[in-house]
Amino acid sequence: MTMPADVPSAAAQPPVLLSAAGMDSTYGRAQVLFGVSLELGRGEVVALLGRNGAGKSTTLKSLMGLVRPRAGEVRFDGRRVDALTPYRICRLGLGYVPEERRVFTELTVEENLEVGRRPRRDGAPWWTPGKLFELFPNLGRMRNRRGGEMSGGEQQMLTIARTLMGNPLAVLLDEPSEGLAPVIVEQMAGAIRDLKREGLTLLISEQNLGFAATITDRAYVLEQGAVRHASGMRELMADEATRHKYLAV
Numbered sequence: 001m002t003m004p005a006d007v008p009s010a011a012a013q014p015p016v017l018l019s020a021a022g023m024d025s026t027y028g029r030a031q032v033l034f035g036v037s038l039e040l041g042r043g044e045v046v047a048l049l050g051r052n053g054a055g056k057s058t059t060l061k062s063l064m065g066l067v068r069p070r071a072g073e074v075r076f077d078g079r080r081v082d083a084l085t086p087y088r089i090c091r092l093g094l095g096y097v098p099e100e101r102r103v104f105t106e107l108t109v110e111e112n113l114e115v116g117r118r119p120r121r122d123g124a125p126w127w128t129p130g131k132l133f134e135l136f137p138n139l140g141r142m143r144n145r146r147g148g149e150m151s152g153g154e155q156q157m158l159t160i161a162r163t164l165m166g167n168p169l170a171v172l173l174d175e176p177s178e179g180l181a182p183v184i185v186e187q188m189a190g191a192i193r194d195l196k197r198e199g200l201t202l203l204i205s206e207q208n209l210g211f212a213a214t215i216t217d218r219a220y221v222l223e224q225g226a227v228r229h230a231s232g233m234r235e236l237m238a239d240e241a242t243r244h245k246y247l248a249v
Helices: 056-064 086-092 109-115 129-135 152-164 182-197 209-213 233-238 240-246
Strands: 016-027 030-041 045-049 071-076 094-097 170-174 201-206 218-223 226-232
Touching: 016 056, 016 201, 030 045, 030 056, 030 071, 030 201, 030 226, 045 056, 045 182, 045 209, 056 086, 056 094, 056 170, 056 201, 086 094, 094 152, 109 129, 109 152, 129 152, 129 182, 152 170, 152 182, 182 201, 182 209, 201 209, 209 233, 218 233, 218 240, 226 233, 226 240, 233 240
Parallel strands: 045 201, 045 218, 094 170, 170 201
Antiparallel strands: 016 030, 016 071, 218 226
């Protein structure tokens, strides 16, 4: 297994692009997140790890405004956003790829991409269909295929590509490897490494520790809706006790 690179020293840490501080979130009367705090520097790929039900998806939805935090604050690109609607957060340059994929099944690959198109954004990688077909060659070979006629892995690639057409500064990825064949998981890992080289900032919710270890710089570990551990990915992979306590099944 390829091990992640060492995390830079504190002096070399990139400027913070996305952060949460003391974030509490609820579904009705049930509290799901308890004081979640995290930071993503520009150009980082960070993993949000935890068992099923730990609060990973709710954390991403709270950052995106799909779940309104009850307490705490979320800041993106220097602006407080926890009171904003999801579409306004999206317009600021935060992309979101849900676990459910949600492609437009009656539209072709190219048409799905056009739905996501937005103007070029300062400070963000610029994406075109041609560039995305280089990133995801499978999509390039089926550009006229309808979304409903694609496999789960192909739909996952299309959902990510459609999000990138918005030229985001950062992307939240919810369980990108879930339910995918090993060969597609490896292709997904390669694409995420390419996105990092392009300078994109990513927060990736994952249960697959092996997958996360090959693509991320740092990790936050959630358990019962709270951050229980935060470290560089190399440090986490060397910490068997923490992995067994919070990630073993």
